[in-house]
Amino acid sequence: MGAVKHDVFQAIADPTRRAMLQLLANKNLPISEITAHFPISRTAIVKHLHILSEAQLVQGTKVGREKIYQLHPEPLVEVKDWLSFYEQFWSNKLALLKYQMEKD
Amino acid sequence: MGAVKHDVFQAIADPTRRAMLQLLANKNLPISEITAHFPISRTAIVKHLHILSEAQLVQGTKVGREKIYQLHPEPLVEVKDWLSFYEQFWSNKLALLKYQMEKD
DNA sequence: TTGACATAACACCAAATGGTGTCATATATT
DNA sequence: AATATATGACACCATTTGGTGTTATGTCAA
Known part of the structure; x- marks a missing residue:
């Protein structure tokens, strides 16, 4: 291909x-x-x-x-690392709410 | 599209x-x-x-x-969950080695 | 040695992907 | 009211994707 x-x-x-x-x-x-x-x-x-x-x-x-x-x-680590950035948003409902309100 | x-x-x-x-x-x-x-x-x-x-x-x-x-x-959780299955392989070099030798 | 099995290497195809440009319409701004 | 801005909606295009089938080649087994 x-x-x-x-x-x-x-x-x-x-x-x-x-x-x-x-x-x-x-x-x-x-x-x-x-x-x-x-x-x-x-x-x-x-x-x-x-x-x-x-x-x-x-x-x-x-x-x-x-x-x-x-x-x-092993290469899946790259995906895991990429995902880790977004974990802050869903790992904590309060953090998500805070983020939604503050970012704009 | x-x-x-x-x-x-x-x-x-x-x-x-x-x-x-x-x-x-x-x-x-x-x-x-x-x-x-x-x-x-x-x-x-x-x-x-x-x-x-x-x-x-x-x-x-x-x-x-x-x-x-x-x-x-939120939908990224699906990716995270999918990845978690493969974590066993890379999280531990010994586990990986064990897995490589035993699976066939 | 003659098949049977496993893969390689093509050629081919329809549809999706990732992009372009143009034109129309709705909303601000002056 | 006239103009600029922001988006929506198309039509179009080249390449990639995901699949097919056919033929050739290498390898194992009877």
């Missing part, structure tokens, strides 16, 4: 890709087995895996004729 | 939209002032605001001839 490098935020934007991460959280799996869990074609699965790879969220290793994919959750 | 309802994950996938949220975190702003902060056209900004609105991340209120946009960070 193009020369564009996908980042973590784009990678997790698609529900199918999030489901794929969930699946790989339990077990490392080859493409064929991943495909068996979804109603879409193997080709489509491979494209999603490619996007997840670009975002460094999964890593594939060829073993014999299979390519085993493994979850690599 | 179509009849599709955007969710939070799609909404935050775009860097411009994330920057818009950041901007609105400081102050409620009308469309014209939001536009002044970005190198793209007002039309493009309005489309991004529409996507953020669908995801309930911002809310616009018409005041006179202006439409003031306000941050509405």
Whole structure:
């Protein structure tokens, strides 16, 4: 899919890709087995895996004729860090109210 | 942009939209002032605001001839909750190692 | 060695994305 | 009343996305 490098935020934007991460959280799996869990074609699965790879969220290793994919959750830290800025707003209803009133 | 309802994950996938949220975190702003902060056209900004609105991340209120946009960070909790599942993996290097070895 | 299996590599397609510009309308301002 | 400002509503466009199917190649197993 193009020369564009996908980042973590784009990678997790698609529900199918999030489901794929969930699946790989339990077990490392080859493409064929991943495909068996979804109603879409193997080709489509491979494209999603490619996007997840670009975002460094999964890593594939060829073993014999299979390519085993493994979850690599570290890049999600970037999302967590981004979110932490907004936690101040929802973590405390009073803080939220204060913020709403003061900011303009 | 179509009849599709955007969710939070799609909404935050775009860097411009994330920057818009950041901007609105400081102050409620009308469309014209939001536009002044970005190198793209007002039309493009309005489309991004529409996507953020669908995801309930911002809310616009018409005041006179202006439409003031306000941050509405609550839906980000969904992202936080989703992320919490993966925290087990990176929060602890030992747990990660254990997980890598045991899962297959 | 002959299939069967797993993946790679294409070509193709409809729809969504992210952007542009123009024109109309409503509201301030002078 | 005339003008400037702010937004709404379109029409348009190139590229990306998410999917399809087909064909080729490498590998395991009987």
